[in-house]
Amino acid sequence: xxxxxxxxxxxxxxxxxxxxxxxxxxxxxxxxxxxxxxxxxxxxxxxxxxxxxxxxxxxxxxxxxxxxxxxxxxxxxxxxxxxxxxxxxxxxxxxxxxxxxxxxxxxxxxxxxxxxxxxxxxxxxxxxxxxxxxxxxxxxxxxxxxxxxxxxxxxxxxxxxxxxxxxxxxxxxxxxxxxxxxxxxxxxxxxxxxxxxxxxxxxxxxxxxxxxxxxxxxxxxxxxxxxxxxxxxxxxxxxxxxxxxxxxxxxxxxxxxxxxxxxxxxxxxxxxxxxxxxxxxxxxxxxxxxxxxxxxxxxxxxxxxxxxxxxxxxxxxxxxxxxxxxxxxxxxxxxxxxxxxxxxxxxxxxxxxxxxxxxxxxxxxxxxxxxxxxxx
Amino acid sequence: xxxxxxxxxxxxxxxxxxxxxxxxxxxxxxxxxxxxxxxxxxxxxxxxxxxxxxxxxxxxxxxxxxxxxxxxxxxxxxxxxxxxxxxxxxxxxxxxxxxxxxxxxxxxxxxxxxxxxxxxxxxxxxxxxxxxxxxxxxxxxxxxxxxxxxxxxxxxxxxxxxxxxxxxxxxxxxxxxxxxxxxxxxxxxxxxxxxxxxxxxxxxxxxxxxxxxxxxxxxxxxxxxxxxxxxxxxxxxxxxxxxxxxxxxxxxxxxxxxxxxxxxxxxxxxxxxxxxxxxxxxxxxxxxxxxxxxxxxxxxxxxxxxxxxxxxxxxxxxxxxxxxxxxxxxxxxxxxxxxxxxxxxxxxxxxxxxxxxxxxxxxxxxxxxxxxxxxxxxxxxxxxxxxxxxxxxxxxxxxxxxxxxxxxxxxxxxxxxxxxxxxxxxxxxxxxxxxxxxxxxxxxxxxxxxxxxxxxxxxxxxxxxxxxxxxxxxxxxxxxxxxxxxxxxxxxxxxxxxxxxxxxxxxxxxx
Numbered sequence: 001x002x003x004x005x006x007x008x009x010x011x012x013x014x015x016x017x018x019x020x021x022x023x024x025x026x027x028x029x030x031x032x033x034x035x036x037x038x039x040x041x042x043x044x045x046x047x048x049x050x051x052x053x054x055x056x057x058x059x060x061x062x063x064x065x066x067x068x069x070x071x072x073x074x075x076x077x078x079x080x081x082x083x084x085x086x087x088x089x090x091x092x093x094x095x096x097x098x099x100x101x102x103x104x105x106x107x108x109x110x111x112x113x114x115x116x117x118x119x120x121x122x123x124x125x126x127x128x129x130x131x132x133x134x135x136x137x138x139x140x141x142x143x144x145x146x147x148x149x150x151x152x153x154x155x156x157x158x159x160x161x162x163x164x165x166x167x168x169x170x171x172x173x174x175x176x177x178x179x180x181x182x183x184x185x186x187x188x189x190x191x192x193x194x195x196x197x198x199x200x201x202x203x204x205x206x207x208x209x210x211x212x213x214x215x216x217x218x219x220x221x222x223x224x225x226x227x228x229x230x231x232x233x234x235x236x237x238x239x240x241x242x243x244x245x246x247x248x249x250x251x252x253x254x255x256x257x258x259x260x261x262x263x264x265x266x267x268x269x270x271x272x273x274x275x276x277x278x279x280x281x282x283x284x285x286x287x288x289x290x291x292x293x294x295x296x297x298x299x300x301x302x303x304x305x306x307x308x309x310x311x312x313x314x315x316x317x318x319x320x321x322x323x324x325x326x327x328x329x330x331x332x333x334x335x336x337x338x339x340x341x342x343x344x345x346x347x348x349x350x351x352x353x354x355x356x357x358x359x360x361x362x363x364x365x366x367x368x369x370x371x372x373x374x375x376x
Numbered sequence: 377x378x379x380x381x382x383x384x385x386x387x388x389x390x391x392x393x394x395x396x397x398x399x400x401x402x403x404x405x406x407x408x409x410x411x412x413x414x415x416x417x418x419x420x421x422x423x424x425x426x427x428x429x430x431x432x433x434x435x436x437x438x439x440x441x442x443x444x445x446x447x448x449x450x451x452x453x454x455x456x457x458x459x460x461x462x463x464x465x466x467x468x469x470x471x472x473x474x475x476x477x478x479x480x481x482x483x484x485x486x487x488x489x490x491x492x493x494x495x496x497x498x499x500x501x502x503x504x505x506x507x508x509x510x511x512x513x514x515x516x517x518x519x520x521x522x523x524x525x526x527x528x529x530x531x532x533x534x535x536x537x538x539x540x541x542x543x544x545x546x547x548x549x550x551x552x553x554x555x556x557x558x559x560x561x562x563x564x565x566x567x568x569x570x571x572x573x574x575x576x577x578x579x580x581x582x583x584x585x586x587x588x589x590x591x592x593x594x595x596x597x598x599x600x601x602x603x604x605x606x607x608x609x610x611x612x613x614x615x616x617x618x619x620x621x622x623x624x625x626x627x628x629x630x631x632x633x634x635x636x637x638x639x640x641x642x643x644x645x646x647x648x649x650x651x652x653x654x655x656x657x658x659x660x661x662x663x664x665x666x667x668x669x670x671x672x673x674x675x676x677x678x679x680x681x682x683x684x685x686x687x688x689x690x691x692x693x694x695x696x697x698x699x700x701x702x703x704x705x706x707x708x709x710x711x712x713x714x715x716x717x718x719x720x721x722x723x724x725x726x727x728x729x730x731x732x733x734x735x736x737x738x739x740x741x742x743x744x745x746x747x748x749x750x751x752x753x754x755x756x757x758x759x760x761x762x763x764x765x766x767x768x769x770x771x772x773x774x775x776x777x778x779x780x781x782x783x784x785x786x787x788x789x790x791x792x793x794x795x796x797x798x799x800x801x802x803x804x805x806x807x808x809x810x811x812x813x814x815x816x817x818x819x820x821x822x823x824x825x826x827x828x829x830x831x832x833x834x835x836x837x838x839x840x841x842x843x844x845x846x847x848x849x850x851x852x853x854x855x856x857x858x859x860x861x862x863x864x865x866x867x868x869x870x871x872x873x874x875x876x877x878x879x880x881x882x883x884x885x886x887x
Contacts, residue, residue, distance in 0.1 A: 276810065278736075278739055278741060278742060278810060278811050278816065279739065279740060279741060310817055310819055310820075311741070311742060311819070311820050312820070314741065314742075314820050315741040315742045317741060318741045318742060
């Protein structure tokens, strides 16, 4: 059956512009919101750390393995590790791959441009030939289907790039939690400022990827390309995962043949900021996988709050998702502030006008998001 | 022993009534549960001693009471009453368990439930027509109060309608009994001697039609059914469980025991008409259920449809069809009790039973996923999915009636198909889709709220996989009803060798 989305509540754009111009965040500043955001970002930081390690491990050590049965084991193939995996007492690394594929599919930034360039094609071809040296079958297949293996290499580049991006984000969130524990974070604007400072500090951090094959290094994302953390991974990530997302494995069913899916990818609005926290009983719901992972690493003060709610532990994942969305609106606020053409607190009327045009663009895109439901 | 089944609940009720006001809230429920549990234990003990191969009433008790009137305290249990006694004992315990712990006026409520159990047990065990009538009428009183006091917003109207209809039912049943005894010149209302009556067919027809109208109100069969949906909608959940699970069976019990048993010649004449009426009732119930918005009304109209299958099976009057009728009574009792319990949970948690308001309750995090899952199992059983008790019951009914009333059976099969339609419509609307925000703050369901439903679900599956555990108790009695020479003059038999729906090599020879 077709499952319709929840009814839309329109965002009052002016309210939020005023809020952002006055130094506030999209999320309302309340003690409850602060505890939820910091607590959930701590568990998210732990999970991102694991995702990041695994993505980089796959990029570095599972390069062009056609049957990567042990890609989630991070090199540990002991029976104890396998039992843990089969028993599902593990991190759902599949979520990280969903996010990687969303980035890969939606593209954006210089990384996407470079992966479609002849320069990359040459680098990829060298690596492919090195990987299958002495394997005439694979080399023949590569000749017959010349697009297949390069596409796999492009994907592995995204594995690495997302892993590097999350490495930074994980550290920012864990540091935020530590700062909160030390009493240095007292409100939501402080959370946003902390995240923004982290993003700015690492904005120019280079993103590169070199794979080792038979003891020889093969560059795939060379440092010379000047790919950087903020513009080439963070911004495409926010666009792909926060805004656009992937409609098909989401929490709401869509019928593409009934034109319920927009024709253009730019119009997609199935990302984390739009996700319905209530699972409807379908399978393979990526946000649910993330919630399942985060529940293992909740700080006790946040877990205690969840236990006091009406359904206690029964709807823990929904509560986590709601808190997670609040925290992602803080990250989005940091991104909005960081990418604004002028400081949002400017008093120059011309700069204010430019900022307003810029802010309206963001808020129009958030019209159908969960903003209104979580921001008050 | 049989008297204990009847009088233990009365003693329990009196004990609860005598509780001091201050202790009533604390002790009424445990006491009622204890009494119902003890009655269930007694039923279990009786099961070990009950001989399924016997055809005469077992554990018989006879005490003269008002002999000039022909009224004696005559009790006995046979293969027809045995499964219904079990049903009564189990569902009384379930109903008490399913009652809210904080129910108002517990000192009055629990005794009424126990009196209800007494009335049903007495009617199922009575071997005297007047005694049956007394118990048949007695259960109206507690049920009236249970609906009128603890019912919904239109409880007064529903209770009064129930009272008028069922009182009329009782009057007609009594008129039929009186006519039988007076016309046959019998000096007693005892059941066994009256089996030998040999009234003219015309008179039998008049008496049987009078009886049938009475029991059709009780079952209920279209067009005498209008009290039932109102009563169910207004009754609280435990009362609906007893009403659907046990009290409607008084009607079908009387239909077989007295309609078939006492007026077999006339029954044979009326059987084709009864099959047509059963078909109309089954289809009417099914189509009406499709149109309902209230979950309870869906289940109530479903009851009307499924109870009609019992009439169809009884009309066919073969050993297999009589066994099927009894099995269908058990099946319907368990299924409808389960469905009413679950609708009760939905209502308790959401405050509504409107299928156009409810949505997405199967949501695993904030909905009622276990309630929804059990409801789906119950619906599958009702729709006759293999492996469930409903499949066996309906298969037996239709297999036995098909050679005799082919068209009626085929139309009733359509009714069974419609069961899937109306229940799946309800399930789809109420349990699937996104949980609306307005329903996303439902409190969780405690384990004890689901416990009775778990037990009934297990029984549905158990008897679906192993139906002989129910059928074996009634098989001989059902065969005897039809094959006993005293009951069935050869010239009037519906059952000839060519009509025999199934070979029955395991049945004992006719007595």
